[in-house]
Amino acid sequence: MRKRYVLIGTGGRAEFFYGAMARDYRDTCELVAFCDINQIRMDYANQLLEEKYDHPRIPTYKSDLFEEMIQNEKADIVIVMTMDRTHHKYIIKALELGCDVITEKPMTVDAEKTQQIIDAIKRTGNKVRVTFNYRYAPHNTKIREIIRDGVIGEVFSVNFEWALDTQHGADYFRRWHRNKNNSGGLLVHKSTHHFDLVNFWLNTQPDTVYAAGGLRFYGRENAETRGVTQFYQRAHGIEYAKNDPFAISLEDNLHLKAMYLDAEKEDGYQRDQSVFGDGISIEDTLAVVVQYKNKAIMNYSLNAYLPWEGFIITFNGSKGRMEVQVREQSYINSGGKKSDEGKLEEKSIRILPMFGEPYEVEIVEGEGGHGGGDPLLLDDLFGTPKEDEFHRAASHVDGAISILTGIAGNLSLKTGQAVKVDDLVEF
Template structure:
């Protein structure tokens, strides 16, 4: 029976890790400790999962005491992004296994510190990049590894975040770079990790542009320049298209996502936490639009873009190789798309030949069916019958964060940024990508 503690009682912690430990993997896993800055979050967990009523709770500064008293084997880190580094390193110093939500940290320097701590520890780090576990993404990996398109030469990846999801980042702590690293890290690290994993190469150099186009005080959608508003009490919310698109005049959530209403009310009870800050505040320090070109270690090139305020959510992907091309498009959260959407398939175009359409068996569960399979790898060990490695380690986490930081730095400095410069090639780094 493996003993787990959880640092950060976030909604993700409850649904992604605590629930399966209690309901699905209870024969092999035991939750023995919870840690957070806010006691209210413990009460929310206990109300939702009465099985945790007797699980000891600790404040954020009591990590050492927690380990001493409950003797865990592993720690799951699901706190705010900028706190990951401290909890991960503390876990490694106690020789614990560490499972971290993405991003592993908010800067490349923090990633370097984590890897240095891991070198000195009997523990190790895994990062939960659940996008890898989406069945379409696993199939793309299999197709590339089989040599179906030959040597990968270039990748085109355009990611779209809709006005519902995109605006949520600007209502919460994510909108401050010091807390999230910016969306090129908090969100795009998912995307960079996918490409790194698909093509089995390391990002070397990045050139990028970024901008704040939709949110902030200068937005064309801002009904009135004024800081400090909140959706719950705003007197101009019916003039805000981001509000009226997803809410009725009676201030109830859209029927497509009516579970959000109760979840929002629950979060508003957290100490000092407001998930409904105005997306037009002037203190926002991140961008909502990026484009980037990434050069990889074996010569592949990535053309990447992400936009956090679009009419629908999903992505378009094309992977080109010396023997052919793969294409796919996904519409995420189809209940929020205001038009019919087609089934996702993968199209294979051989360089000399006719098109082949590949259908993929879908799975139940969050993130396109990826979450349940990731949970199995975390709590039962990685599936030994899988022909490729999929569970991410600290090096994978570091490369994804460093690529995201390079995007922001390049956009800010208007020059190319080398990823290895951000990771500061120390003795620990040497040989990591060999």
């Protein structure tokens, strides 16, 4: 029997999920309703369903009718794609109404909301899954396999540098993510992927977290230093912004125009805010030290304004060392222009045994995003369940542990002190 799905939050990430159900999983999934604060955006999602996926339009509900939607449409599973700070609200209500939940990462943005979700799962007995697509990327799965099989022995330390370039990195400072209350900052919204990967790779959990950083590149306070000669709050209608490499033009992209610019009149959300404008409360330069429960330690850094995008990571173990470099093509979320010139996608895993010759590890990729990882995630979510030796499906516990590293980091940024993760929530 097909499961009945409803989706709340029809912004840039939503089509990845509803498009897959409409295109590839009609035998197992029935997409029955959209929910959002913005009717124009839901109407556009229905247009895409009809024109791109040959799927009939489905009923739409404003967010204040979320409960009514679940009851009317007899939903089995709710997919939560809203602004991060509202995830907990819809997750908890869906659980209480008898549904299971699939939520985009991060599961939520702070310890209090995390505890509320944990308590609701205990109370209702229903399930929450978090969509960590990075786990399914072949190079990330290969790293887990290498560590699991003891190739470099027991891992004692990890150095993890994540680079966001001036297309993708800047985009977090144009959107609602720039307000830390909305997103939890990059340590929660973005780094949850990376912290989850380390938990996944090392099969452990964070114990103590210390963080430092701040807003060093973007923001009004840094505009003059960056050579900005004219201040504006958003790009649309501003002549100066047409030549600003940090601006995005919504009217020049039909998808962004339909999803955001045309929908502004309903909810006031501006998708093209200036990265050097006022109101930015998140950091763009971050460093974190984590000690894990298995005694491994990690040095982690994130910078959101670099000339390339990807990560460099090294694992130091009792039998040798693993060096990984992944240079990714950059993008702007939800239909923005790619700029691939001079940005080749490269992936390498190099093993340096303690007493032996170094060698490269082959990475076998498939079709689809993230080296074929995205289709694997979608099949795991919406297809027929299969045995997975790597246990890539992420539960609410995985979702909580990943964000708690970032939440602890945010608390450390405020206090200047190291934070014990176990002090934040009770499972």
